[in-house]
Amino acid sequence: MWMSGLLFVLLGMDFSFQTNPSSSENLALRGQAVQSSLYSNWVAARAIDTSPSTCSCTEVYTSNPWWRLDLLDSYYISRVIITNRRDCCPERLDGAEIHIGNSLENNGNNNSRCAVLYGVAAGQSVSVSCDNMKGRYVNVIIPGRNKILTICEVEVYLPDWKKTFVMMTFLSSVNMTDPAVSNMILNRLKTALTSKGLSNFTLTWTKLPQKVKPEIKLDDDDGKYVYTTQQK
Template sequence: MSFLGGLYSALALYVQIAAKTAYHEDSIAASCTCNASVKGEKQKLRRTVTQSSTFGTWVGEQAIDLNPSFIQPSSSCSSTDIQTNPWWRVDLHYIYRVSSVVITNRLDCCPERINGAEIRIGNSLENNGNNNPICAVISSIPAGVSSTYICNDMDGRYVNLFLPGDSRFLTLCEVEVYGEVSIARWGTAAQSKLFYDWYTQNALDGLSSTCSHTTQTDQWWKLDLMKMYSVNRVTITNRLDCCESRINGAEIHVGNFSSDNNNNNEDSCVPSIPAGATYSYSCCGMEGRYVTVNSRRNSRILTLCEVGVYVIFQVIQNYLTTWSKPFPVELYFF
């Protein structure tokens, strides 16, 4: 099974088996782990680079080789030939919410060639992608310097550098794109108690029509991300059919404590979410391995139809180390 278009794969299976009474109120649970070895995998990301022309051996892919070497720029930087309106484009093959773009200029000469270049982000290939919305216009970058341009969460599959004008070279020694990635499905979820077949993992299955559900009050739902991340935001989708007020007053916690579900830093309190709606709560880079939603404040049953956890990654790099992990599947016998 795979997530995010196959970038991250779960190679192990965690099975939880619970025997329940006829009234579905109590359970006796047993668990086993099958093929639970965890290993790192260096996976090549699919990224396609195109530029309007190529000067000598300065091919477009050298702008994303993670090597902004200034000793031999011809083997580590991209450059178009001299032309009118040169451009460079990377196809990320997925739509990302882009927070920033970092451009590294060449050191050896000609730093002024980058002046006036436009960073464009979007989903259209009209005019080779050069008509997409503008994130920023580069006034100048000193020789050998990396400059960051904030894109305010623009959504797009294509990132273009477009340099308007006649007789221009477009030279890029490195391009980095930082975008938001959902990591909730990389983790393993648990909750305080199960109501009927409203399984814990329903909050992570991508379907707002299936939800997790606890019994009793003062309940919690917890996601173990398997390692610490700087969390950008958390989203919660409320149930549509009824009882939308049950989420009112729920707390979102992010931190590194696994045993006490109230001890991690409180990120947000959920005042209310309309039936069937998805609301986003900013975490401002709060660090933690565990994301917990609890009803300690409102003493209500906790129902979650979807939980999203988002972090900022460098999404343009050629390789990304991923980790196989147990994926929870709950089997219940009545």
């Protein structure tokens, strides 16, 4: 049994979901750096200036020296790359801990730990996986007394998310081919995804909503009506 003439309009929809910025972008370049103390003019920002020949450095022989990067937003972080100084004493970086999170408690050093560094040679870079930890702040701290923290470059990267295409079908009496309505749909989807904890993504139409012919078929097995659609 087929029924037609419903007041509802069914539309199909494709939209793309992709993280923004891209996974190839070094997020550290968007951020702001500070550190626990300062040696000479080796300011914290030198560790994010893309030049491994300039470095940040804390005062000599202090307790628990730290360096912190504020990404200005919370991201899922895939990996962090640290570059050691090239001129001398690379062992000073041994025991340095990388922490990631959204808290500024204890200057951000109480956030979850991603990794501990050992054996990074002079002038070399080490890439550590942080398993998509989420946070706004990336801290590097060396626990203990009489420590010096020197960092020549910090890079932060997102996971390599893939673009996702989703097709959805709506049952509605509203004309979703209207641009104002289609934009409203994207805004509501974004709000719903954000409420579930997702962030840093972009929703775009790959194909605007299309009308399809709605029909209902009676399921002979249980006597229930089942919606079916047919593209115009």
